[in-house]
Amino acid sequence: MGVSTSTPDKGVALVTVDFPPVNALPVQGWYDLADAVTAAGRDPGTRCVVLAAAGRGFNAGVDIKEVQRTPGHEALIGANRGCAAAFAAVYECEVPMVAAVRGFCLGGGIGLVGNADAIVASDDATFGLPELDRGALGAATHLARLVPQHLMRTLYYTSRTATAAELHAHGSVWKVVPSAELDDAALELAVEIARKDGYLLRLAKAAINGIDPVDVHRSYRFEQGFTFEANLSGVADRVRDTFGTNGSTSPRQEDTQ
Template sequence: MGTEFIATAVDERGVAEVVVDRPPVNALPVAGWYALADAVTGLGRDPAVRVVVLRARGRGFNAGVDIKELRDEGAIVEVNRSCFTAFAAVYECAVPVVAAVHGFCLGGGIGLVGNADVVIASQDAYFGLPEVDRGALGAGTHLSRLVPGHRARAMMYTCATATAAELHAYGSVLDVVPEPSLRARALEVAGEIAGKHPAVIRAAKEAFNGIDLWDVKRSYRYEQGFTFEMNLSGVTRQERFGLDTDTGTGTDTGTGTGTGTGTGTGSDSRSGSGSGE
């Protein structure tokens, strides 16, 4: 289960592609996050693979988790564990990961992109964490790898988004291109990396992780401690589903998919028809 949402391919240069495709907004269930982690980890272990391109089809890159799974109070543990595993797989992949982002990149999408080695974005791409509006936290460290610290705090507190152009100005996005050119540009950059000596590139990836100032795994676990506190207190269910903490009743329709690391919003507020190709 979950593998049906993840496709992989490797070309003759050793450039691998991992493609997420789960309509309508690429919000992944627990099985999907684990399948994504397995795909990225497996490619990194393949000596024929020199670099991985992570991208998506459809309206946007990633809208986080499938909120329907979170209606079960106990589901938050496995949902967050699966996100943690996928984020860590990108960070710990033995070869560089190039994220190609189009449309929305929200919640769990920030966890993936914040852990990537190189980010290419389309002109329509935007990034954000709607967690606070859903009574949860998550991926604050990953966001802080994409935007300056004070901007990250403001984005977390207000649930505001940042554009690809802004991230390019900050230096976290390498290139911003028209959406139809996104895949080609990501593969071009990946090809440059694949042309280097594979042993040196793998050593460079390990070295960068070893000197990284951010402990992304520990930080994410620390954040989720507060999410679990809010789940236990009933705040999360009240914010996410509008459920009364005493009666368990509310007005949520149960439709839509999530946009956060255990904090889905129901639907994305912007429209789009990009293919991510």
């Protein structure tokens, strides 16, 4: 349980997240993930990093139960800062990042894959932001990097999910494969990238980030301000208390709380 790093092939670092049952990360988990990604990218022997997850799905976002059981706003602030740190670590990783997505990729998971350089997904993968069903906001910044603007808004307002095949059609998912082939497919892409010159790859990553039309850090921070407003107004607690009773999609409430 936790975040681990391995080296499955020359020049490739594999960062694996494992927080059963659904990879809903506690505050410290987000910081651990940020540290692992940053360290992997800084290693001079690394030319590509793969981000993967063990278990039923890639990521179910923030551990809502931790937020609910912690008095005051300490856990909320920690979760917001931890998510921001993890998303930034993926975006700023010194070498290209490949996300290997299996099963559900929700909430904070969208922040991770939206900031990755490439996505390989299993054919059972689904992507979405059920934030409005959970008394939260955020990561529209990252969903907008995966789908066109109007689809992003519709998915956000309805809390619906998109399939890996749909994202592949929009060009944001590189390849869709059967679940049993996901690890090999992600590694295959990472190995291909890792054959390039390491110094040149780092220059390329910095150059591509430098021409991004949207500052993802500032944009996400702006969204977080509305998350705090929702919590201070009391509406977030009211919605969270009813989460799971209004037909919300899996993972189940008892899994993410």
